[in-house]
Amino acid sequence: MSVQLDRLLPNASGAERDAVAASLTRQTFAAGAVVVAANADTSMLCLVESGRLTVSLEREGRTVVLPPVEPGDWVGEVDLLQPGPSTTTLTAEADTALWTLDAAGLEALMTDNPVAASALLTGLSARLAARLRTARLPTLGVGEDGAVHVEAPADEAPSEGWVTRLFGRLLGGASS
Numbered sequence: 001m002s003v004q005l006d007r008l009l010p011n012a013s014g015a016e017r018d019a020v021a022a023s024l025t026r027q028t029f030a031a032g033a034v035v036v037a038a039n040a041d042t043s044m045l046c047l048v049e050s051g052r053l054t055v056s057l058e059r060e061g062r063t064v065v066l067p068p069v070e071p072g073d074w075v076g077e078v079d080l081l082q083p084g085p086s087t088t089t090l091t092a093e094a095d096t097a098l099w100t101l102d103a104a105g106l107e108a109l110m111t112d113n114p115v116a117a118s119a120l121l122t123g124l125s126a127r128l129a130a131r132l133r134t135a136r137l138p139t140l141g142v143g144e145d146g147a148v149h150v151e152a153p154a155d156e157a158p159s160e161g162w163v164t165r166l167f168g169r170l171l172g173g174a175s176s
Helices: 014-023 077-081 103-114 114-134 162-170
Strands: 025-029 032-038 043-048 054-061 064-069 089-092 096-102 136-143 148-153
Touching: 014 096, 014 114, 032 043, 043 077, 077 114, 077 136, 096 103, 103 114
Parallel strands: none
Antiparallel strands: 025 096, 032 089, 043 096, 054 064, 054 089, 136 148
């Protein structure tokens, strides 16, 4: 097996990486093939071994192309963790080899090797948290009439999280 899990599981042991690797299925796609179609229930994590995936989605009647998924990187963690219709279409930009893990494979890994499953879920959670930290999300406001409305996205993410601020206050370090 030639799957590279260093980026996905940076803090996992060799045994944990081997257990996760054993749970994966290798699939190949010709250039131009649709790997996952938008609105399909394809609860699947895809790790790119070789080739490249184009990620696109439809918004307000137009196609938005997101950054490609390169070898060593992955996509599909949201669909794996929260099954439902995919919001994006994944297309093989070139002949592409993927290592995939579906919901049944994740369930088997959690049953057979909970420590390795925990390492995988920790890696996926760290990636999702990093994305949320850098996202420019709109904020909600309450108007004079009491109605909730969406305001423009925040210009910058907070420099520290609520846990840091809470412990700073508890320990007397932060004034906010």
